[in-house]
Amino acid sequence: MTDMIQSVPQPPTDGSDKLYNERRDRIVEFLTKKGLFPLKCACCKTSSQMFFLGHKDMLTVTPLSKNGMYYPSYALACSNCGFIHSFHASVVENG
Ligand SMILES: [Zn+2]
Secondary structure, eight states: OGGGEEEESOOOSSSTTHHHHHHHHHHHHHHHHTTOOSOOOTTTOOOOOEEEEEETTEEEEEEOOTTSOEEEEEEEEETTTOOEEEEEHHHHHHO
């Protein structure tokens, strides 16, 4: 099932991709638990392959202020239309 959610950019293969891969697995687990997997795109309405956005230990964020405050998020981009679906990290990690 994780083949529905691919990696972009390609994760490094030197071991530093471990956290990235764990997070990708976590979002799949979360979406499955919520009955949302495979995720249907909110924009084009297809069940296209999604790309998990991140790199090594870096997650996407939702900016909160100009001085650098943010909410960490798990983001998936639709491979058909590019629409980005963003999920609050604490909900994914505790849900
Ligand atoms: Zn789409």
